[in-house]
Amino acid sequence: MAVLTQDMQEFVDANLCWVATQSLDGVLGLGPKMSMYVLDETHLAYHERTAGQTYRNLEDGSPLVVACANLAEKTGYRFRGNVTLHTDDELYKEQVAVAEANGTKVPACIVVLEVTAIEDLTGGAKAGTTIAKD
Template sequence: MATLNADMKEFIANNLAWIATVSKDGELDLGPKMSMFVLDDNHLAYHERTAGQHFKNLQDGSQLVVA
């Protein structure tokens, strides 16, 4: 697990985060997360306002990328 340093935290606080996951069928799900915030030194959090496809993909074993 990565530890978020001060530069990373500042970047998340001051920029629009995009997250991406892949379904078990290989379909990309990419979207902006305006609600992304630093929860603590090891975790980011956001409010899932869409259909929850990212969460479903994670339950199926996908990894999540934040850009």
């Protein structure tokens, strides 16, 4: 697994992340995930609240790509890896409690990305270069 540095973890917590998936018929999907958080130094997670196309794509085995950027600083990261969907375990129950405490919609699922690659999205010559790879 690729390891998220402290700076990367703080960056994810401070900026909006977007996820990309692909349907079985090849249609790409892209959407913001305001609930994205750092689970630990090798995993990102978010509350799948709508259970819409992105969720169906993940259920069908789509890869997941997470991009997080700060336009003012022209910096960002892209994360790739393996997906696990949590719908009825301790992690799910813990996050349902978080959602209820925050007054947000109870998630249909907690999506966890085991990060295996991290790419630089800083503007300029470094854009797209690999920072870490499993």
